[in-house]
Amino acid sequence: MFENLSERLSGVFDRLTRQGALSEEDVKTALREVRVALLEADVSLPVARDFVAAVQAKATGQAVTKSVTPGQQVVKIVHDALVDTLTGSEDPGALKIDNPPAPILMVGLQGSGKTTTTGKLAKRLKERDGKRVLMASLDIYRPAAMQQLQILGQQIGVDTLPIVPGENAVQIAKRARTQASLGGYDVYLLDTAGRLQIDQTLMQEVEDVRDAVKPRETLLVVDGLTGQVAVEVAEEFDAKVGISGVILTRMDGDGRGGAALSMRAVTGKPIRFVGLGEKMDALETFEPERIAGRILGMGDIVALVEKAQETIEAEQAERMMRRFQKGQFNMNDLRTQLEQMLKMGGMESIMGMMPGMGKMAAQVKEAGFDDRILKQQIALIQSMTKKERANPALLQASRKKRIAAGAGMDVSELNKLLKMHRQMADMMKKMGKGGMLKQAMKGMF
Numbered sequence: 001m002f003e004n005l006s007e008r009l010s011g012v013f014d015r016l017t018r019q020g021a022l023s024e025e026d027v028k029t030a031l032r033e034v035r036v037a038l039l040e041a042d043v044s045l046p047v048a049r050d051f052v053a054a055v056q057a058k059a060t061g062q063a064v065t066k067s068v069t070p071g072q073q074v075v076k077i078v079h080d081a082l083v084d085t086l087t088g089s090e091d092p093g094a095l096k097i098d099n100p101p102a103p104i105l106m107v108g109l110q111g112s113g114k115t116t117t118t119g120k121l122a123k124r125l126k127e128r129d130g131k132r133v134l135m136a137s138l139d140i141y142r143p144a145a146m147q148q149l150q151i152l153g154q155q156i157g158v159d160t161l162p163i164v165p166g167e168n169a170v171q172i173a174k175r176a177r178t179q180a181s182l183g184g185y186d187v188y189l190l191d192t193a194g195r196l197q198i199d200q201t202l203m204q205e206v207e208d209v210r211d212a213v214k215p216r217e218t219l220l221v222v223d224g225l226t227g228q229v230a231v232e233v234a235e236e237f238d239a240k241v242g243i244s245g246v247i248l249t250r251m252d253g254d255g256r257g258g259a260a261l262s263m264r265a266v267t268g269k270p271i272r273f274v275g276l277g278e279k280m281d282a283l284e285t286f287e288p289e290r291i292a293g294r295i296l297g298m299g300d301i302v303a304l305v306e307k308a309q310e311t312i313e314a315e316q317a318e319r320m321m322r323r324f325q326k327g328q329f330n331m332n333d334l335r336t337q338l339e340q341m342l343k344m345g346g347m348e349s350i351m352g353m354m355p356g357m358g359k360m361a362a363q364v365k366e367a368g369f370d371d372r373i374l375k376q377q378i379a380l381i382q383s384m385t386k387k388e389r390a391n392p393a394l395l396q397a398s399r400k401k402r403i404a405a406g407a408g409m410d411v412s413e414l415n416k417l418l419k420m421h422r423q424m425a426d427m428m429k430k431m432g433k434g435g436m437l438k439q440a441m442k443g444m445f
């Protein structure tokens with residue numbers, strides 16, 4: 001059995017004293033465990049090494065969230081980095097199948113699950129995308145393989161190209177194209193022959209078929225349990241034939257799915273689908289989150305860390321609210337609010353969120369109150385001393401002059417800011433009494 005990564009990490013961190021931020025040494029120690037976990041999950045050594053180095057840079061110096069252990073926090077960082085690596089710009093489930101009939105070439109080694117996956121994909125295209133699908137087996141070496149596809153076709157209600165003995169792979173592929181055109185099919189799937197190992201004859205044949213039909217997608221089917229071998233197979237097929245995506249089979253087994261990470265990192269090709277069983281509906285769109293959780297051996301930790309972060313933010317909001325209710329709304333608070341507004345898309349959007357303030361939002365807009373002004377106001381507050389920020393009542397003429405000059409602005413601008421602060425403080429107090437503040441703030445944090 002694999003040791004859970006979080007268990008490994010808590011072992012490491014239990015020996016360390018708790019600090020406010022993750023130190024370089026802590027992170028290094030933790031990442032040694034992460035590397036072992038990745039290797040156990042079948043991630044190839046160079047990929048695991050590069051990955052860990054990238055994470056090291058990201059994790060060092062991060063503040064440790066209260067209510068989770070540093071180990072859990074590292075897991076979260078590692079998890080997010082895994083998801084990042086596994087996520088491409090493309091939508092895995094969206095195949096290029098416009099311009100009917102669109103040829104899809106299925107390639108891979110024998111035993112990888114290619115024929116089964118061809119059937120699964122045909123079923124998916126038919127049922128989910130409402131496509132008319134034709135399948136053809138190009139495996140002239142194994143009549144049983146041709147029959148297997150035919151039987152699958154009958155099971156799932158998808159047509160297969162009639163078997164004509166004596167044709168070569170290119171002839172069959174061309175016949176499939178003609179039949180697909182004449183028969184009004186949207187897609188035709190070509191299940192190429194596999195070999196136990198990559199050899200020249202196989203590659204040449206697949207290349208010839210590719211040149212004959214110009215596939216819209218060339219999908220490599222690989223056994224997800226074979227780890228490093230799967231990656232080598234993908235590299236070879238990509239170099240010779242060019243693949244547009246990968247389907248990992250047997251992801252229902254007890255392998256940890258590390259092949260997915262290596263595959264993505266080494267070939268840069270998107271993983272489109274994963275096979276999760278022998279049945280015809282056991283094919284799912286690839287989901288980086290799921291595989292990342294599986295590689296690490298836990299999904300709950302990530303949820304836990306997220307929850308902890310939420311809790312902390314909620315606690316901060318609560319504390320602020322209690323102060324506002326007592327009428328303690330100082331310049332630091334105003335600055336936090338202004339910064340929050342900037343982050344959330346400006347004054348207008350934030351006012352729109354607060355009950356009863358829609359009208360004010362419109363006025364704010366009319367007055368030309370945009371992000372530039374928010375920034376200027378933040379600059380004015382920054383130009384105040386700590387004491388002044390805590391107690392704006394201190395601001396008399398000479399102080400005002402100094403502050404405005406410090407921010408490169410006019411005293412009239414500062415007066416506007418002070419007026420706004422007073423209005424907001426009053427409003428907060430009033431809303432606090434009526435319980436509206438709590439409601440309003442819910443939308444803001």
Ligand code: GDP
Binds near residue numbers: 115
């Ligand atoms: P091919 O030689 O590449 O065409 O492989 P097949 O499609 O004949 O599959 C070989 C075996 O793997 C069959 O027994 C399939 O049922 C099985 N298989 C294929 N995909 C999966 C999968 O995702 N999970 C599991 N558990 N078995 C699979």
